[in-house]
Amino acid sequence: MSPAYLLRRLLAVILVLWIVTIAVFAITMVLPGNAAIMILGEYATPDQVAALEERLGLNRPAAVQYFEWLFNLLQGDLGMSLRLSLPVSEVVGSAFANSAMLAATALVTVTVVAVPLGIFAALKRGTKTDLGISFLAYTGTAMPEFVTATLLLVIFAAPGNPLLPAGGFIPPGESIAGFFHHVILPAGALSFILTAHIARQVRSEMSDVLSSDYIRAARLKGMRERRVVRGHALPNSLAPAVAVISLDIGYLLGGIIVVEEIFAWPGLGRLLILALENRDLPVIQVITLLLAMVYALTNLISDLVIAALDPRVRYE
Amino acid sequence: MIDLHSNRRQVVIGLAAASAVPAIGFAQSGTPMQGGTLKISHSTRIATLNVMQLSGPAEYPCVDMLFSGLTRIAPGRNSADPDLATSWDANDDATQFTFNLRQGVTFHDGTPFTSADVVATFEAILDPDFGSPARSVLDMIESVDAVDDHAVRFNLNSPYADLPISTAHANARIVSAAALAGDLNHLETKPNGTGPFKLESYDSARITRLVRFDDYYKDGQPYLDAVEMHLFPDLAAESANYLSGNVDVMLNVQQADYARIAAAEGSNALRVPAGRYVNVVMRQDQPPFDDVRLRKALAHSVDRQLLVDLVLEGLGRPAYDNILSPEFQYAIESPEIPYDPAAAKALLAEAGYPNGIELTMVASNRPAIRGQVAIAIKEMARPAGFDINVEAMPHDTYLANVWRKGNFYMAYWGMQPTEDATFNLLLTSTASYEDTAWFNEEFDELVRRGRSTSDPEERAAIYAKAQEIQFRDTPYIIAMYQDVLTASRDWVHGWTVHPLNRVFYVEDVWLDRG
């Protein structure tokens, strides 16, 4: 992988992000209602709305609003949230940290559970164990997060004798135990579908590797099964696993929106829904940018990791 | 009036009866204990702390803790108690009021409270550019003068005996003159009031934490060290958290959960009848709603008791299209409108729709009760020949496209403190949220006269007449009044419920975790 290639990829990411900002801005401008109407809500008087539009600068031409926002952004100023009257950096910053903790917990869980499960199923191909794992995996990929979350609430947080809290968030700085106690259910709801999906993919990659010619050759040479798996099969199916996980991060970022809403997790997803409801453009822009950036960078990093793991892959 | 019939710890507080009792619930048992943190759960966001503008259900308790007004709505009834004003008097025709202010009060930032703050606050409210929701109930004020540092005089352009109730409006709490002269954005996030609690941290996505204000004017109060407002956007998660004891108070209990919460061990469910309602808006400057017979046909197509049972789980009362609920002093008995599809069908035929009529009714999805009422009305009105197409939509789309523009939709309103405020909110031609295009001059005139009449008997007659015009014309369909529901854990003392859902008296609350 050449530095020039890396640079080209990074430039592509920036171009992509710029396209995203234009798209988001254009859509908000075309549609009815603005932040002033949404913020003040149903019980506001027309006088109030007019006063707020003036104060927020919503009555200026669209192009002026966009370029002023872009200009400030390039200087590192993310602007003010229209709804919360706080700097966007402050509002989004803490939400991003909270979401990242949830996503990281889910991702670690998924990786630790799904990859061994997939490998195990592949090794036991055709047996009842394999069938059982495959069945679970198929069922898992067919359950949207809101269904899983609802079922988890009914099972683990039913009033009377709740095993786990039905929602809420405790910063790890305040209490590590409290944090983990509260993160289990949302992370579980998030992990379910991804674990199923990744286990399935890993199983099928691993199966392909196990039936490939060079593994057969290794076996014919009389190599012990354990060495075949450890020395050849595993390393060769790791790269595809990384690829699948990184692609699924896009899905995880979407799932987070629903799960945070259900479990009262104060992250980006909740903030985004609030911002959308209120046409809070500066916040919508920054969150979309941030998520797109995370996704694009994850893909880039995973390509690098895959290249390092699998010497056959070359990027130019 | 204490009602223990349905569940062991359910308390129903009637307005009229409660007026003799200053506070409600189990507050009076034992000596208040100092200290502790009260956790309150709520399901709607605290999106702003700007006392001049806010209107969210979870924002009202914050205002009530952070700020004081000149007057405050008395516990359990619609009258004014002293707050920052210790006393007041009016001239004979109620056109001039003088309020004497409490001495030695300070704002949370330590600056003293004086008449200049009162003048600045009310001038801001009356400034149309400021756009305060309190303006419509205070627009009879011509000017506000400081008599001296501790007295202010209000000059009115028409007589208004209820001024001390209107000054208790949640958006008319006193803000410091310095805050109003400075950066107005600070009102949103850095509230500086004279209330029993001051802001410690504000995170609209999670927790808003208030702490005891040591210089609050009531000696020894508040009892609590701190109050935390915890946001749970998911209603199922909110009640599960309350029931497991993670929070002490559930600000608003959903009807669907009330019985369960009332029956739960260690939980006190509180309930009070109130004048909250979902009203069907029908624009009367365009067909088909310009025909009163069609409106009456629809009125006869709603089974109001069934609606109370289905949507409110019995936690409310049927209403018969009167915007004033029985709690109001001058409310008259509304004639019952029976559910009568045959009569409705006949009226519909008279109005020119012998084969029925197809209509589209819009309902925002927040709160869910709007859609539930709409769906129920759709089903109930079908036998009379109404083919109602319910168009439910996200709240933001509703605000942008339908609210005060559509000709047939569901609105939702909380109770107002006075008759005058109720009529001027929706029904008069110049009402703040006029949305029916009803425009009845006779009604307008009666409301105007009611406002400036101080003789109770004369006033009763005027308001009775206004209500009768309302019955005659059916400007809205109002099918039920919804009770206000809240709940607190056993160890919480002094948590109350008020039909206005605007005053909370948290400085009286104390904890005994035993």
Add this chain to the structure above:
Amino acid sequence: MSELVRSPTGMVGLALLSVVAVAVVFGSVLAPYDPQAFHPAVRLTGPSAAHWLGTDQFGRDIFSRLLTGASSTILFGVGATALGVLAGSVIGVTAGVVGGWVDSVIMRTLDGLLAVPDLLFTLLIVTFLGGGAGEAMLAVAVAFTPGMARIARSSVLSIRTREYVLAAVARDESQAYIIGQEVIPNAIGPIIVEATIRVSFAIMIGATLGFLGLGAQPPSTEWGLMVAEARQYMYRSPWVVAVPGIAIAVSALGFNLFGDALRDAFVTRGRR
């Protein structure tokens, strides 16, 4: 087709899809009750002889609602995917066939759109379109378009260099003939496989939007909305959330299994 039926996943998938298809086509005929009719006396009851899957908060029959809701739920997924596939194929085939700077511009823009996670993208579009079943379907279709366009383009590219296309070019056939007769029929396989698997995603996203209040609206019997409306009552009667939740999972599972079997069948045939 015979491989499809022989594989166990394909058979299970086919069986599940048949059940779902019956509900989609005949649901409103089979429903024992009017799905909107109230039965106030039997609110929130569990399964009984009169109401096989119980009743909801208005006393509406859940079994009838489930049957009538099949069409809106499933057709949402199929419709959104079909629209996305159509738009994506047109864009992808155009990019693949025309090539050059047109291809570059299209691909860069698609990369941009693909950088936004599916649900987030859908959410953005649907919020601005205004919420509702039609708007949500359009939003999912738009969100699917870039991905489908990429797949269509890459299959066109791989076919362009195959012998039969080169032969057609050598025969001096017109561009339109080559695209219509040679490229599209051969590119369509992978597109159909991808589309079948996507239908299950579309169903799940549609239900999620219904759940968030941005998709189908009451009194629709769309399954995601049924879950959302019933959540308030889930501790009183778990049936009201469990039944539509399981129905969503079963349909998505059917499309997943069938799609996978379809892919295996294609891949096997390709290998032979």
